[in-house]
Amino acid sequence: MKNIFSVAGVVIKELYRRKDFYVLFIITVLICLVMASVNIFNDAKIARYLKEICLLLVWISALVIAITTAARQIPAERENRTLLPLLAKPLSRPQLIFGKFLGCWLACGLTLFCFYLFFGALSAAREHQWLVLDYFQAGLMHWFMLGIVVAMALLGSLVFAAPSSNSTICFIVIGGILFVGRHLDQVAVSMHEPLRTVVNVLYYTVPHLEFYDLRDLVIHNWPLIAWQYILLALLYAAAYILVFLLAACLVFRRKPVN
């Protein structure tokens, strides 16, 4: 475990040395402040459009940070020729994968904390209420969703040749799941065999990332989701994270390190 945490610590340090997070955070803040300054029929209490824009930017920023950070981890080590010395130490390949994953995931958690803190402050400024538990649920679900994304991108970094292609494929797949994942079974109904079976298999096998998108509930101030469903969703995410990480370990086991 110590080795895993050491690797994770390095990844977190890398995140706050790089400028990605700062740039995305400042852009999000600036756009939200500009949108907040718009006068809509002299009503200063209108808040939900602002919450929607802010959450959309948070989701985009978090996805960009998660995918780009995870996708470059192992290729960068290989490119800098630091992978071999790393593995020469008492550090196994699975430990490296799990350490990289943990680092990226914790880094995503830190960025999400900052983003949701800003989101909470923005909402409170307009709605004069601080729905801590709602934001905690949304943030927690978001973080676990990013865990799946990070694990997926790590696996992709071992399969695809370059970080850029991996990132692009990850963005397309994740975007596809978020937009149509929930409806794949309905899409399959209108198809002919064998495509119908393929789409149905996809529906049951892809990680349903849309479960973790609680934006509509947060924006429109819906009541809290029952915690047992949150727990089940987190277990579902943990299972997929484990599947992707084990697959990454299997692929990495056979990969040459230089």
Add this chain to the structure above:
Amino acid sequence: MNSPRTIFLLLLALLVLCFGVAAQLLPQFQAARWSRSTGDIFNVVLGDSRRMFAQSFYVKADAYYHSGYYPTMFDNNDAFKTVHVAADTGAVNSHNHGDEEGFLGPKRNWIDAFGRHFFPDRHTHLDEGGPADDLSGSDNVREILPWLKLSATLDPDNPQTYTVTAYWLRERMHKTAEAEAFLRDGLRQNPESYDILFELGRLYNESYHDTERARNVWELAVKKWSKLDLETQKDNRLVMEQIATQLAQLEEKAGNLTRAIDWFRAAQKVSLTPGTLQLRIDELQQKVSASNRVPRGNLH
């Protein structure tokens, strides 16, 4: 030749030349149809596709009206053919049928059943309390306004956006001045719109209690509607029925019963339920004949 005075004079001459050219070109440039300076930023960036975006923001306002409980393109949207924010104003023909509560249908499988815990799954309207079922929060309907305003900015030629926005501003937000200003803005963009004139008349009658201005505006609306070709008139009978009925009620209150009967007859011609209006006409005719039967001697 290179003295500072010469350079200064040359610069001055160039400045005068620049000013002259700019003064000559600017009016021409602003008058040109393709000029960016005349159009707003959306027109320049999006061109005609802005109407498509305007429609999607109009629908977005309806999704906000339902606090996010809204069908996607994959769901059964028979109950959402006409956006509810417009249908609930009473000034728009509703083409909605089907189950608005359960457009999601029965649960299809365990993924669908589980997923329904993570998005809005209950039909509510913001003006009826929204997800909290709290009627004191009915002014939360304000949340639809940014999208309606954006929709009107993107497609200023759609009168419905103005009438719907003004209705909610006036009825629920009690922002009559803002509603009037928005309708006037809409009227500048759509001078032939009888819909906007009808809503403006309602505003004068119901909010300002200024019956004279309401009458003038509604009569102008009737004139605009009458100019339409027969096919368009057929598609827009509801608004004419409402204008004529409002005018009839206005005349009845003012004691002009014959005028009121005339307006009810005009409404009857375009109404889908002429029987109800006939009852009102009969009632008024009885009043007219009763007042005519008053003996001459009693008048002195």
